[in-house]
Amino acid sequence: MSLVIDKQLQRVRGQLLHRATRTEESDAPLPLPAICVTALWHRYRQQEAAREKAGEAWHDTGMIFTTRYGLPVEPRNFNRSYDSRIARAAVPKITVHDARRTCGSLLVDLDVHPRVAMAILRHADFSITMEIYSQVSSKATRESLRKLGQSLDQ
Template identity: 65%
Template sequence: MLGLRKGEMLGLTWADVDLDAGELTIDRQLQRVGAELLHRETKTAASDATLPLPDICTVALDRRRAAQAVAQDAAGPAWQPSDLVFTTRYGRPVEPRNFNRFWDRRCDAAGVRRITVRDARRTCASLLADLDVHPRVAMQILRHAQFAITMEIYTVVSSAATRDALKRLGQTLDR
């Protein structure tokens, strides 16, 4: 829904999430660098933002918090304390490659074509375009430093949106 990068999502902490205010702050990411998983700043200042959470995200994050509490109880002393939103069943950070495998399994289970997390980010941009969201707003949601990245690489306009735009143009010119 928010077009988060994989590292941004895996690097979210509960301190970044304000369910009462309905906001999410993005300023860190989880990255594999060599043999280490590092929790560090996002790649650019333009990547940092506080975004409003759609209701569906607030509900999902609230459920995630409850599921994590159940996992912590089940893990008992094996639980590794962490403030990360997305962890393994033992509280450890999620390995980015393991997330890719989980993502693929979820696509298969849903019966949809496998896409990458980046494809989901592109889908976010394209859906925003179909909703006639101003391109600068889409750029802010995706946190791109350059407008061209949002419009030329991430946004694909659907055939339906194209037909609708041309129909509206035709109606305007017929007056």
């Protein structure tokens, strides 16, 4: 299964508006890992229940993550909900951008080619992916230095 994101939600003069994504690369299908597919199916079932409960008050926006009436989620409400869930889970708070950086760093640790990581993170500029969204772990650093040492010993 894959996901296509061809719109973004932006606040313009106090209103939430759908806008086209900035680049064609942003619109490219993104294959989803099974864990993401499972989560999206779960969300879909939740949304179907909300649609049924809302009845005629439902707004069919075609979006996956909406309010109980199908409307776009206000960014401030998203942040409040996100913070609340973090507190309930008793895990360290990270921002959504921290989660993106973690994804980039994990891709580096998995030896994913930088251009592939760039496509996954939907960056138009390679340097953004490599300089901001990917950090090399201590484990990867140790392993690289071990390999370097082995190559020098030969």
